[in-house]
Amino acid sequence: xxxxxxxxxxxxxxxxxxxxxxxxxxxxxxxxxxxxxxxxxxxxxxxxxxxxxxxxxxxxxxxxxxxxxxxxxxxxxxxxxxxxxxxxxxxxxxxxxxxxxxxxxxxxxxxxxx
Amino acid sequence: xxxxxxxxxxxxxxxxxxxxxxxxxxxxxxxxxxxxxxxxxxxxxxxxxxxxxxxxxxxxxxxxxxxxxxxxxxxxxxxxxxxxxxxxxxxxxxxxxxxxxxxxxxxxxxxxxxx
Numbered sequence: 500x501x502x503x504x505x506x507x508x509x510x511x512x513x514x515x516x517x518x519x520x521x522x523x524x525x526x527x528x529x530x531x532x533x534x535x536x537x538x539x540x541x542x543x544x545x546x547x548x549x550x551x552x553x554x555x556x557x558x559x560x561x562x563x564x565x566x567x568x569x570x571x572x573x574x575x576x577x578x579x580x581x582x583x584x585x586x587x588x589x590x591x592x593x594x595x596x597x598x599x600x601x602x603x604x605x606x607x608x609x610x611x612x613x
Numbered sequence: 614x615x616x617x618x619x620x621x622x623x624x625x626x627x628x629x630x631x632x633x634x635x636x637x638x639x640x641x642x643x644x645x646x647x648x649x650x651x652x653x654x655x656x657x658x659x660x661x662x663x664x665x666x667x668x669x670x671x672x673x674x675x676x677x678x679x680x681x682x683x684x685x686x687x688x689x690x691x692x693x694x695x696x697x698x699x700x701x702x703x704x705x706x707x708x709x710x711x712x713x714x715x716x717x718x719x720x721x722x723x724x725x726x727x728x
Contacts, residue, residue: 531714537656542704542720550713587656593714596660600646600714605659 502609503605505588519564519579520608522590525571526588529562530592532573533602537587549568549573586613617642617707619719626695627727633680634690634722636705643667644710647681647688652702652721661703664688666710695726 502525512518524530534546544557555565562581566574573590588608591596595603616639632710640646649661664672664681670677676693692699705719 533715537639543658543716543718545715548713548715556713558728589656589658591658600668600708600710601648601660602708602714602716603660604650606657609656 503590503592503603505590505605505608507608509609510605512580514582515579518575518580518584518610520575520588520590520610521577522573522592522605523571524573524592524595525567527571527592527594527599530594531602532567533591534573534575535589535591537567537589537594539587543589547575582612582613585610615642615707615709615717617717617719618720619703619705621722622720623723623725625727628695630695631691631693632695632724633705634643634705634724635694636688636690636719638686638688638705638707638717640686640707642709646708646710647679647691648706648716649677649679649688649690649709650704650706651699652704653698653700658704662664662690664706692724695724697728700724700726 504523533548535543537543549555549567562576591602592603618637645666647664651659651661663672664673678691680689702721704721706716708714708716
C-alpha cells in the first residue's frame with residue numbers, strides 16, 4: 500500500500516508564479532526525506548534532502564527551496580517559476596516500507612510551466 | 614566518490630523469456646546497499662530488489678533475482694518469465710549503509726517486453 504503521498508498530481512503554472520508541492524509520509528517516524536526532479540526520458544536528480552525537522556540540505560543551486568515544518572511533511576517551493584522548472588517531481592522517504600534504510604517513493608507531481 | 618553505470622540504454626525481450634540488466638558501480642566503502650527500481654509508464658518508482666553488500670547471498674524477489682559480484686563491483690538484475698507488465702525503465706542505485714542514505718542512481722535501462 501502507498502505510504503508516501505504527494506499532491507497535486509498534475510500542475511500547470513505560468514512563468515513567474517509561485518509553487519508549493521507537498522509530500523507527507525505515513526507509518527513511520529523521523530524519516531529521511533528527499534525531493535527529486537526528473538526530466539522526460541532522463542534519470543533522477545536529487546534536489547533536497549532532510550534528516551529531521553527544519554534540517555534541509557540542498558544538492559543543486561536553483562530556483563527552488565524546501566522546508567520540513569513537521570516530521571512527516573516535506574514541502575518544495577518556488578517564489579517565481581521558470582520554464583526550466585518543468586518536470587516530474589518525486590518525493591521519497593526512508594522507513595515507509597519493509598526496510599528503514601531504503602527509500603520509498605510517492606506517485607510524483609507532473610509540473611508544466613508555460 | 615561513488616558512481617553507478619548502466620551500459621544498456623535499451624533492451625527488449627520476448628514474453629516468457631529471461632533477460633539480464635547490467636549495473637556496475639565504483640566505491641571505496643565496505644558497507645553499502647544496492648537497489649533496483651522499476652519505473653513504469655506511470656513514472657512512480659517501485660523498489661524491485663535490495664541487496665546488502667555484507668551479505669554473500671544474492672537477493673531474490675519472485676521472478677527477480679540479482680547476481681551480486683562484490684569484488685567485480687557488479688550488480689545485475691535477472692528477470693525470469695518476462696511479462697508485459699515488466700515493460701519499464703529500470704534504475705540501479707547505490708547508497709552507503711549509514712547516514713543520509715542518499716542514492717547514486719544509474720542512468721537507467723529501458724526494457725520492453727514483446728508479446
